[in-house]
Amino acid sequence: MSGWDEGAVYYSDQAQFPRGGAGGGDPEAAATRHSVLRKFKEFIRGFETGKNVYPYRESLVQNPKHLLVNMEDLHNFDADLPAKLRSSPADYLPLFETAAAEVLVNLKSKVAGETGEMEDPLTGEVQILLTSKEDSVSMRSLGAQYISRLVKIAGITIAASRVKAKATYVTLLCKNCKNIRVVPCRPGLGGAIVPRSCDHIPQPGEEPCPIDPWIVVPDRSKYVDQQTLKLQENPEDVPTGELPRNLLLSVDRDLVQTIVPGTRLTIMGIYSIYQAANSSNSHKGAVAVRQPYIRVVGIEEAN
Ligand SMILES: [Zn+2]
Structure with a gap:
């Protein structure tokens, strides 16, 4: 499954309402x-x-x-x-x-x-x-209690990635029975949750569908622009003797390519966590390292 959506990961955000489902x-x-x-x-x-x-x-x-x-x-x-x-x-x-x-x-x-x-x-x-006019919280105070919550953070962008196509819905084709399935992708740096098996019931004379039978049909999937940024603590927020901290941000759609490195920002976003796909494949059963990031839902330049 790898290679079709750079940065695709398989961590569940545990959304209360499934996307699209009432x-x-x-x-x-x-x-x-x-x-x-x-x-x-x-x-x-x-x-x-x-x-x-x-x-x-x-x-x-x-x-x-x-x-x-x-x-x-x-x-x-x-x-x-x-x-x-x-x-x-x-x-x-x-x-x-x-x-x-x-x-x-x-x-x-x-x-x-x-x-x-x-x-x-x-x-x-x-x-x-x-x-929002609220005060931003310190990057250092972000912890488990903020996960999946809306936060406001200030800092300086020090890096911006190139723009990528991020899938929002993926159309899958079973390579055995040619069944089609459309699965939503998690927003931000989350990937699609691809089922392991196909639910087609084989008729007499038909080969049963194997495990992991799905291939992605890119031109029948839906994409948005996405970019990652790196935000560094403002110098005045760094305690004496400490190094400034960085935070990964993901921006999409109209926020892509609006920010250049060196810009001071306050952002609003969802404090999220992702787990790289390769870490879950190569260390099955091991405790996965999960990386926090903020899915940005609002940017203001602070000059
Ligand atoms: Zn099938």
């Missing part, structure tokens, strides 16, 4: 998901900063590729929403992006005078970017 069959989770989606849509459509001034709705029409959301605005609209985003950003950000895409479709169809019927799931069409 609550994963749990009716309570599906109901929560539905009500949060509705609130996000109400916020984008209805948040007012003055009489008849709707900044998010207008921003979405002007630039449909991303929507910069101020956490304080979200808090003023409904305190539950930023709380959910902070505690489970990997679950609620995709929902926010779906909400933005659906609002956009409705706004466009109103302009065109059509009805707003949904055709495809729109997650990922509009990128939600977050900004």
Whole structure:
């Protein structure tokens, strides 16, 4: 499986809601998901900063590729929403992006005078970017308690990788029975969770499908641009006698190629962990070394 998606890894983020699945069959989770989606849509459509001034709705029409959301605005609209985003950003950000895409479709169809019927799931069409006035936390304080949470960090970018194509959905083909399966990929530096076996039941005279029968069909998979950056602690944050610490960042879509090395930044992102695919293959059963990184969901340059 290696080679088709550089940096592909197989670590589970344990998302509360599977991507694309409406609550994963749990009716309570599906109901929560539905009500949060509705609130996000109400916020984008209805948040007012003055009489008849709707900044998010207008921003979405002007630039449909991303929507910069101020956490304080979200808090003023409904305190539950930023709380959910902070505690489970990997679950609620995709929902926010779906909400933005659906609002956009409705706004466009109103302009065109059509009805707003949904055709495809729109997650990922509009990128939600977050900004907040809160204080950033020190790179040194990041530990297990921050994993999978939204954090704000300051530093200087000291390196930027080249841009890569990162798969968001992969189409797999069983080389035996030609079955097709589409599997989602974990966001950030996470890879696809590829099943080991094919569920095709062999008919009389048919060869049963072997273990690991899947090959990736690249032109039927979905990709976004992705780049990694290295962030170093600001000199004033480094205790005397210590070396500055570094943190790996991953950025995607509209954030790719917006930052050059040497820039001072504050970023908002999801403190995440990945495990390199080769380390799990070559040391089966050994305790895997897991590397922390931040999946960036908002960047501000601090000059
Ligand atoms: Zn098969």
